[in-house]
Amino acid sequence: MPMAMAMPVTTDCGSGSRWSMVSLKSALPPLASSIKLPCRRRTPPPRTRSPQLVRSFSALSPVNPLHSLGFSDMSSFGQNFTIIDNGCRFFAMRHGRRVPKLNRPPDQRRALLRGLTTQLLKHGRIKTTRARASAVRKYVDKMITLAKDGSLHKRRQALGFIYEKQIVHALFAEVPDRYGKRNGGYTRIIRTLPRRGDNAPMAYIELV
């Protein structure tokens, strides 16, 4: 964008003369295409809004003293466009998002949950933090449901999730007797006293 970089170097006369619409539009990257904000289940951004915003910015630019001074670089100006103009709705709140993140990146999160389900199926009752206990319920129920089905494909799926294969084979052997009649809800969480070191709320999670 050579035009964009060359413009702010000149003197600080009236800003309206420098920022002509044609040069701006040609200098900027195509709008609303490459920037992706993390928004799931939102509609794609409406394209019609972008020209209006460009017009509003050109009207505002004389007011902004930074622009008249010539110190504003094009990159920040461009960034303002992308954040506001993208149209993709980006909320600051967590409304309705139900995946527990457990303060970990996705790979560690998956490993933690795999380890917790393995230990729970091995020992029958474990003591952990409440958030982790609440998050691991889903995976334990899934493993028990796989074991209830019992086919080879399900067994291999379970082997891909649980870390120890002895536990998978033991699970597939005993689940029909133990949970044959129960429909779901194979775990129970009992809240208990907080941990001494960091006062983290703890809970026992056990197989029903």
Add this chain to the structure above:
Amino acid sequence: MPRSVETLVVGGVIGDVLDMFTPASEFTVQYGGKQVTNGCDIKPSAAADKPHVKILGHPLSSNLYTLVMVDPDAPSPSEPRLREWLHWIVVDIPEGHDATKGRELVAYMGPQPPTGIHRYILALFKQEGAMEGRVQVADVRANFSTRRFAAQNRLGLPVAAVYFNSQKESAVRKR
């Protein structure tokens, strides 16, 4: 208190070991200075000796009580093949006194959970009269049934119960 029955239901005590009952008496269990509340954690080393069990009530009343301590999660909570493991039976405890005043039928054995977190349940039954020689207790501690014991000795439903958790302490002491 109905609240304590709820914790017993949630903890699975009522269902696995005992039947639903309404608490009629109260008793306190203490290991060293620590009072046992439902679901609290007691280390096996702290519970190696008998606890102080005191039945609250009027010392002059003639009610006698039986105390039974079992572990329903032997050898492991995920596979309780030896449910329940008997730890202690004391009969003829007079009301208002502690368990040393009763007759110990089965000697106290402390919790030694080999794997997993085990529940240890202390159940109190009210006796109709003094237990003479009618009580027959099996020699093995494994596969005990509290319900069967209560039915055989006409004890009925328990009048109070409390349980605590215990797990094997690691060899390296965790701070």
